[in-house]
Amino acid sequence: MDCEYPLDREKQESEVDPMERIENHPILGETPERRKVTFTYNGKQLEGYEGEPIATALKANGVMAHRYTAKTHEPRGVFCAIGRCTDCVMIVNDMPNVRTCITPLEEGMKVQTQYGVSAEPDKEAM
């Protein structure tokens, strides 16, 4: 079957302006210092904080679409942010279906957009 995923790599990564982090909050005060780590997103090096959800680090880098669905190839991203809806799953360290909203970011993690259950947009999901 022909691939129906968007093929233009630049476009599929759906990057918008990076989302601002909250460094000082009127009620919660200053955000504690955390260690910066680097990870790759579709091969590109990005920075995030150790231990924060992968999804948060991606958001801070302007990544909105985490995956494209198997049947209709729709983009999906964070929806519930607490690991229930499983819409934010991505391929992390070569494992598909990892819930990025509750999986802590680690140094050197390999994060990839998930197409169906595959890392390749041209591989038709079964």
Next chain:
Amino acid sequence: MKIERYDMIVIGAGPAGLSAAIEAAKKGIKPIVFDENEKPGGQLFKQIHKFFGSKEHKAKVRGFKIGEELLAEAREYGVEVVLNATVVGLYPEKEITVKIGNEIKHYKGDAVLVATGASENMVNFKGWTLPGVIGAGAAQTMMNLHHIKPGKRVLMLGSGNVGLVVSFQLLQAGCEVVALADAAPRVGGYGVHAAKVARCGVPFYLSHTIVEAEGEDCVTGVVIGQVGPDWKVIPGTEKHFDVDTICLAVGLSPMSQLLKQAGCEMSDTKGGYVPVCQEDGATSVSGIFAAGDVSGIEEASSAMIEGRMSGATISCYLGYITEEEKQARIKELEAQLDTLRQGMFAPKNRGKLVEKTEEGIAVSMSLLENGYVADTEIERYPGVTKQEGIHPVIECTQNIPCNPCQDACPKGCICIGKNITSLPVVSKEHKCIGCGMCVASCSGQAIFLVQENVEPGFGEVTMPYEFLPLPKVGEKGIALGRDGKEVCEAEVTKVRTAPVFDHTNLLTIKVPNDRIMKARFYRGENGQQSAK
């Protein structure tokens, strides 16, 4: 395979679960509490607003602080709290399997309390699956736990307490809330919550729903439209907003799957799919109990009391207290629960339009339809008086169970009386000293201090202010009305912060005398307040 045994197993370390464990531990039981989250406290940990109620309901304490207090109390009484522990199943013989780390553990309890809370409801519309459409809980998680803005420009759907509270939190986090919409014709949550959002300039669109989320790969805009009596959008009423985030706050459903799996008798109610339960939390399966939102959606304050009731019941079930002791305790707790279930938002009034307060005063229709009390309506409430000199103006217009303002005033200016839902009355006999304790103590941020003629032609308004950066004395800006619209120019004359205010700063602005009953918010010259 090992099965560990406990007298009492609690599933869920939220307000209900922790309260139950504490209550039981006080009676000599050593309960174990499992929670799938990294932090205990359930939803309390995302709640950064001050709670309503009275002292025993932990009124005026912020939600996350209540969570911390509960956890500390639980630890003090020897409750074992296991976090990052996902309960996989609830089986016959009151056995549970729990995922802890990279393994599964088996436990059996002589009593099992399910206090798993609730999950968010969803609505669907064209484009609802686009990245950028999120649940209100997700927004709270992002900003309050993970320190990131959910979006720059947000549309909120839902005017219940969750929608209102989260809208305010979004503003506090520095996001722009472009509109708050709800298909219902009237604001569903507390008027005071609505008012503090409205005076920041957020327009309310009642009887409006989302027509479409726009965007190719993520949300870039939203269209809302007015709904007719058939709940369908009236053609031609569509409005477009540029947004990057659409936040859904359309109610909660009990997360009762474990109880169903265990074979408890279930019932489909308006409040969701819940176990058939007695008031003390006993389900149809002996030894399995339920408390908190899982047995019917209410506020966290009620969940805490329900938890204590279950704790007492389980203590009796396991023989740690007598039936009489249990009854006495339940009676005491029932009375507390009863006070929380009074007023306009009492379960019995759900879905009804209450047109008059208990005092017989007409409820503000503008508040219900626009989110703020109209200038012409405000003077009918007993907390709003005209006095010489500084005095509080309490814009508390609905009967909700809450009374911290009464205790806050050292001079006795504020009276609610025995009935906790009564509207606060400002006395003309007592002398206000302008300490501002009432302003900071009001969970609804509905109390202002006003004073005419601090200098010729000008008066002052002191308001609660929970935004950053804090304006500086001498700074000039714009005073906004209850409706969030510009009222006049204003100058900051005083900024008070104190630990006792618990992050509710007191901001005093100077405005012309004839504006002191209109100016209710302040916007600095460089625009919107925000977290940095």
Next chain:
Amino acid sequence: MSNTADVVIIGGGVVGCAAAYYLAKAGNTNVIVLEGTKSIGHGGSSRNGGGVRQSGRDVRELPYAMYGIKHLWPTLSEELGVDVEYTQKGNLRLGKTEAHLEKLQTLAKNAQSVGLDVRMVDAKEVKEICPYLSDDIIGASWCPTDGHANPLTTTLGYYKRALEMGVRFYTDAEVTELRKVKGKVRKVILKDGTVFEGETIILAAGYESRYIARTVGVDVPMTRLIDECLVTEMQPHMFDIMLGTAGADFYGHQAKHGSFVFGSDCGYEEVTDMTDPSKLITNAMTLSASCRAIMGYVPALKDAKIVRSWCGWLDNAFDGVPFISKVDEAEGLILACGFTGHGFGTAPAVGLMLSQMVAGEDTVVDITPLRYDRFKPCR
């Protein structure tokens, strides 16, 4: 609507629905199907692992198991207008010990005797057929014409098509009693008192058939056994074959959807005592035991997440093969129960044969060995 029909089928499972469909297809739409629960296919029909197999079956079942695979399954999706996801890519029955291989050889020989293409393969061939399997496997039996299908859509497909053709279906219609009229079984009485009447009554209600048959003085020698299944999240496509083991550790396949469906056990099944069998609560040990069993053969799946487990009751006949039979002393009654976990794969053939039995025709294969009265005392 009239409560009388030519045929009243008790049990809205895959067998009942298939029988209704083949009756309708043969021109008899004056058929009523009574399902005891609220959902069609609530029992084993929707709770099994989806095997459409011949290998490993008793020689008494093989003729119609083979008939179905040859003549009915290949065109079923088209016929029903529902994708039943029939996949015929073979079945490996895996062995890890010499004893396993011996057992597999015996089974293979039996099957070969009735003409089934099944042969033994060595460890190397096993890996060629399915590279994802464990190195501990020393051999297997291989039946290339075996396969699997989707039991959920198959059952509902038969139902939907029969419904379209005019068969009357009633759900939440629990049968408690049969009654004879003038010496012939005719009345079917529901728990709520409703009475249906049929010239022929087909009893295809799983283990519950036993209680119902007793009301006309017939005991069907079978027992009830719980069986559990589980399903993984969607996985990248790995293989199309069906798997089983000589040790009966587990069975299963990857569904078209991408998820893997497996059945397994923990050893407690024989003594499971469920206070209310209708609640179908799984056992606290089985999920873990199943995963160990599956990973012992398919280690590649260790990271696959399980999203759901469920259980269902098997109606195990005393000698392991079903009762598909008219009843001499209860004229008008046809039994179709005791499928012993083999009901799904053979349902099309069984459904067809039931329709033939109603019409008084010869069945496509001889099923005399499946008579209801075959039990003989052992001493």
Next chain:
Amino acid sequence: MMDIQEKLKEIGPYVEAEDDGMLVCRCEEVTKGEIRKAVHEGIFTIEELRRYLRSGMGLCQGQTCGKLVKGIVARELGVAPSEVEPASSRAPMRPIEMEILAEDGGVAHE
């Protein structure tokens, strides 16, 4: 007792609606139209619907769409949502890796 043929007559044939293309089950990508159509084909219960369309059978096990699906089915059947029985609830409550599930301290006996 539910007379399926009678009920089908009562609810009439499936009529296409404008928002039929809208997704309801996010995990398995099932649309409102598919659900509505299935009801008119005799798929009346949530249990059957899950099996027929896979709605609510995905990673989240219907936690997100359960209530929405119920509402649609109820509407098509002309009954109150509370009359539509929700799906059964089965372990595991969250998706869990086989490797982790296998580690429950149990060992197979030979």
